[in-house]
Amino acid sequence: MDPIIAASIAVALIFILLALGTPVFATLALSGATGIILVENLAFLMNRLKSFSYSSTATSTLTVIPLFILMGAFAHHAQIGRRLFDVANKWVGHMPGGLAMAGILTSAGFAATSGSSVATAATVGSVALPEMRKAGYDPALAAGSVAAGGILGVLIPPSVLLIFYAALTETSAGKMLVAGFVPGILTTIVFMAGIRLIAGRIMPRANLAPRSSWGERLSSTTKAWQVIVLFLVVLGGIYLGLMTPTEAAAVGAVAALLMLILELGSKVMPAVGESFRSTITTTVMILFTMIGAGIFSYFLTLIQLPQQLAAVISDSGVPPHVIIALFLLSYIPLGMFLDAFSMMVITLPIMFPTVQHLGFDPIWFGILCVKMCEIGLMTPPVGLNCFVIAGIDRQTPLPQVFRGAMWFVLMELFTVSLLFTFPQITTSLPNMMLGG
Structure with a gap:
């Protein structure tokens, strides 16, 4: 045929x-x-x-996926999220929208131990939403901020989605993880600035928490030592060339397990068992998705469709940056119906050869892809993070959660525009990595 x-x-x-x-x-x-x-x-x-299922998944690179998921599960059961929220609240809780800003900071910190958007949203939501409700926060702002904070889990390393992109495109997993750091911090800053502007207009001054002293802030920061340790072990080890991503993930998982034992003592075994179960479930889902994507990608390669499409686009005379922008915009309607992993496995076999043919940096394009997938986690009708928050906060209906998330979708588009216009924001840090 x-x-x-x-x-x-x-x-x-x-x-x-x-x-x-x-x-x-x-x-x-x-x-x-x-x-x-x-x-x-x-x-x-x-x-x-x-032998397709074996050859497409039995690679040492993919070992990093279950290890990072396991590290995040241990961190969740060690109550790291609650400690982070207490620390963040001391620093910004007194500002307009301070609790929502503390939720964003907590999400950024927990993302450095998790790598999962849903896990980040669920962990921070269970801690931050009750506090914001007691303080009289606008329900849409409260729910939307936590849903938005969760997406930092797929950008700030260690991110399972960044590893997934690296595996699909045969890009350096270490560089992808390091490349997510600066855009993750930029996203956190944009979200906090946006909350400050919104809350300044809709929140009465009476809802503001008392300001903590500098002594209280500095002493509370010591409670975040677990995040600092895990972050230095994982990202520091990779950046300095001391460990491969797989080795860093293994060391991070062991460190998180020791933290869990220190936290729970003799009651640790149920938490360990639940961590293993959730890790197995998530890992199997990801690997099955990769097998399905591999079969479809093999078909596309067999008929040379991606290569032909790349040649046609290159000869069309359309400016290369316009082509990349159109690729990225296509993720918005896809994100209304598909999860992030599904979007990547469907689009990258077609888009990535064109990106390579046009000479763009695959690290830069990967971060932009992840950012657009983040938007899909907040847009109806299948915004997964919004469903998670609606499940946690039964008092806030799902449409109201989506309404609050729309503010953050606009902030995300602003951040993507910055990263698109200034690629150095993404590429400078991985280009300085030691050990390649």
């Missing part, structure tokens, strides 16, 4: 299966398999699938 017709059938099958509620990994695998059969035959497909 003509490759273009086969590709059209395979892509149409993706939308049909997704509409029927088929899991993303199965959708991609079935669509890719169908395309391969149409272009070649069933015997060719079966021959390729003999």
Whole structure:
């Protein structure tokens, strides 16, 4: 069959299966398999699938994924999130919107131990939302700020999504993790500035908390020692070239386990068991998604579609930055219906060869992709972080959570514009890494 017709059938099958509620990994695998059969035959497909699942997932690079997830699970059970919120509240709680700003700071800190958006949103939400409700915060602002804070979990290293991008595109995992640091800090600052502007208009002065003394602030900061240790072990080890990402993740997981034992003592085993269960569940989901994406990507490579598309786009005369901007904007409608992992596995096999062909830095493009996936975590109807917050805060209806998150979507678009216009914000730190 003509490759273009086969590709059209395979892509149409993706939308049909997704509409029927088929899991993303199965959708991609079935669509890719169908395309391969149409272009070649069933015997060719079966021959390729003999060892495909093993060869596409049994790589040492992917070991970092369960290790970072496990580290975040241990950190969650060690109550690191609550301590971080207490520290952040001492520093900014007295400002207009201070508790919401403290939630953002807590999310940024916990993201440095987690790597998961949902885990960050759930952990910080369970701590910050009751405090904001008692202080009389606008429900939309409170819920939206925590949902937005959660997305820092997929940007600030160690981020599982950054590792996922590196695996899909064969980019340096260490450089991807380091590259997420400065954009993560920039996003945190933009969110806090936005909250300050919004809260200054909608919050009465009577709702402000008393200002803590400098002594109280400095003494409280010592409670955040776990985050500092994990951050230095993981990102410091990678940046200085002392450890590979996998080694850093292993050391970080062991350090987080010791913190959990120190926190819970003899009652640690149930928390350890739950951490292992959640790690296995998440890891299996990610690996199955990668297998499905690999089958579909193999079909696209077989018919040379990404390469042909890259050549057509390059010869079209459209400015390269306009092409990249259009690629990024396509994530907004996709994010309304798909999760971040699904968006990447569907789009990157088509987009990434074009990005390479146009000569753009894959690290820079990867951070921009993750930022656009973040927006999808806050947009209806399938904004996963908003659903998580609505589940935690039963008093705030889901539409109100989405309304509060829309302020932060605008802030995200502003941040993406800065990163798009000034690539050095993203690339300067990884380019200075020791040990490559």
